[in-house]
Amino acid sequence: MTKPDWAAIAVAFQAGELSLRAIGAQHGVSEGAIRKMAKKYGWVRGEKNGTQKGTQVRKKGTQKKQGKKCVPVKNQRGQEDGQGGAEALSSVSPAAKPIRGSRHAPPIRPFLPHNTAAVTHGAYARRMLWPDDIIQDAQRLQLNDELLMLRAGNLTAATNIGRWIAQLEQADPDQGKVLRENIGAAERGILRNTVRIESLERTLRVNALNEATTAKRWAETQRLTSENSDADTPLREVIEQIQGSQQGGRINAGSGDE
Template identity: 40%
Template sequence: MAKPDWGALQDQFLAEHAKTGISPKDWCQAQGLNYATAKRYIKVTNYGANSQKGSAKKNANSQKVKTPSARPAETFREKCETGNSEKYPETKPIRGSRTAPPVNPFPPGNQVALKHGGYARRLLLSDEVIEDAKALSLEDELFRLRASNLVAAENIGRWVTLLEDAEEPQQKKSLLENISAAEKAMMRNTVRIESITGTLATVGKIYADTDYRLAATEKVSLDADRLKREAGDPNNNAPRGLNDFYADIETDT
């Protein structure tokens, strides 16, 4: 038996589908083809499904009156060249800190610093999960661990009650294994609770120490500039401090 020419059959089906809207299964049955085999080749493509719509749209557009272009090609090219430079400046933004805002931040709509979201794409997480995960904090993790310990303690109490009434050895063994697993889970959760609690207590101290060191560094730098200015430099190579810039501004005004 000769192998069917699926390309020609597909073209024939698309032509009849465009006229009558027949489905691939009905068309295969009418042609005496096995649909289980032919469905790999006989299918409604985007071109076939939208052929009538495209033809109607083309005819409608052909009836419209053509108007001359409002701007020449040079104007459009200049707009593209200048528009991108205005929207996305070449100056690299300076990242801000907890106490200082960023300098020259990216404008809205610029996706240069957009996160890749690699885990979200590969884990196929829903938008709700991604949004909630971004809003979670260490306090939420601490709450979950404490709630898990309470649930485990409740289960242990229920299993102990069942163990007292159990008569079969297999049932007692299963209950003892559940109790042991719940107790181990509570111990692991307790260790993580202690770790998160210590981290939360340390974060505030780290922020305070960082602010103190920044202030101390700025104070030392200003004192060094002041001492160099008071001592004088015959070569005039001493670094200029903030007070020098302020003095120059007052002199110019």
């Protein structure tokens, strides 16, 4: 076994270019033996060396790990959690927009109280697979919209009947039979729509009459309630002032001859 060249090892150690592991691999010695010789003969490493860099990197890594361990866990209940929450609340500006799901601004409920639209219309929507836009439009529809649709359907059917009658002149017997069936079905559809139109118009007139009657009854109820109660009105105040005077209820009692 060859004897290590400690002079070359000393030069490489003091130069600081290579790490102790690299120097030991080149000369066939261990890092521990190099450290012992350096301590024995007083070898001094240069400022720029791989060993110090590696040591610093390892220390930084250790400090990072220690820093992560020192961070208080937000999910655990304790004094650290309370202090962290207080600091976060104090650091947040009052004018800052609240972030959904953050600790200083819990999520706001997107639904108002008693919002049962999904529950009310869920039976048909789940079975017929209606999209949301159809549900929203159906909630805004009124009887006037249904009446308009029926009248538009009658006009469309009348247009189709006229086109089919024109096609009968040049159609063969089979096609003529199909066209006549279509014409008959369209005429029956027009009759059904006409009956529904009359029913809807009657319902609209009844609803308008009910609204007017309800408003009239409400006004009469308010008048009777005010008359039966001791509510003060301008006319009642004037009458009470006249009757309470010493003139016997006469306004011009003092202006006449005695």
